Amino acid sequence: KAGVTQTPRYLIKTRGQQVTLSCSPISGHRSVSWYQQTPGQGLQFLFEYFSETQRNKGNFPGRFSGRQFSNSRSEMNVSTLELGDSALYLCASRQGADYGYTFGSGTRLTVV
Amino acid sequence: GENVEQHPSTLSVQEGDSAVIKCTYSDSASNYFPWYKQELGKRPQLIIDIRSNVGEKKDQRIAVTLNKTAKHFSLHITETQPEDSAVYFCAASINNNDMRFGAGTRLTVKP
Numbered sequence: 001k002a003g004v005t006q007t008p009r010y011l012i013k014t015r016g017q018q019v020t021l022s023c024s025p026i027s028g029h030r031s032v033s034w035y036q037q038t039p040g041q042g043l044q045f046l047f048e049y050f051s052e053t054q055r056n057k058g059n060f061p062g063r064f065s066g067r068q069f070s071n072s073r074s075e076m077n078v079s080t081l082e083l084g085d086s087a088l089y090l091c092a093s094r095q096g097a098d099y100g101y102t103f104g105s106g107t108r109l110t111v112v
Numbered sequence: 113g114e115n116v117e118q119h120p121s122t123l124s125v126q127e128g129d130s131a132v133i134k135c136t137y138s139d140s141a142s143n144y145f146p147w148y149k150q151e152l153g154k155r156p157q158l159i160i161d162i163r164s165n166v167g168e169k170k171d172q173r174i175a176v177t178l179n180k181t182a183k184h185f186s187l188h189i190t191e192t193q194p195e196d197s198a199v200y201f202c203a204a205s206i207n208n209n210d211m212r213f214g215a216g217t218r219l220t221v222k223p
Contacts, residue, residue, distance in 0.1 A: 043156070
């Protein structure tokens with residue numbers, strides 16, 4: 001069974017640009033969550049999607065948005081990039097409420 | 113929302129000793145508490161979890177305890193080995209929704 005797949009693995013963007021990251025969950029997993037990981041802030045919750053609906057949202061500005069498609073694949077978008085957005089963005093999926101999350105390898109975003 | 117605090121931020125033990133990492137949570141409705149291990153350059157991986165209807169759970173050398181009254185839970189690793197060196201994250205969520213993580217503990221096991 002394939003794991004959680006995130007693309008691209010690495011990304012370099014210029015301040016002010018926008019970026020879209022993609023996540024394909026494990027087959028059959030309908031819940032997808034996104035986290036931002038930075039050395040000083042640990043794992044910060046961005047949002048969670050289930051059956052194409054955003055179920056929860058963390059404390060991030062409106063520049064961070066996401067969506068989920070009917071095949072459970074998810075994308076997150078960051079507009080008007082700032083230097084502080086440089087981080088590892090992790091996607092995680094789970095089979096159901098009684099299961100833990102499986103994480104993807106992440107997309108490392110560098111904003112210059 | 114849920115707030116999870118984790119201590120210590122760094123922990124160094126000698127191989128063979130035990131390691132204990134503690135977390136507290138703020139929302140008494142939280143009922144699912146997983147622990148993740150993240151080795152350098154790798155993704156976090158679930159190593160053990162506990163639900164609020166259980167006080168303790170063991171899996172070989174690792175165990176987790178939960179005190180719902182005090183709203184804290186702990187990870188115990190016995191007979192530590194160098195390969196246990198990693199960053200460990202605790203988390204709490206309500207029905208596995210909106211999972212919030214602690215800041216992480218960097219465990220170093222010295223041979």
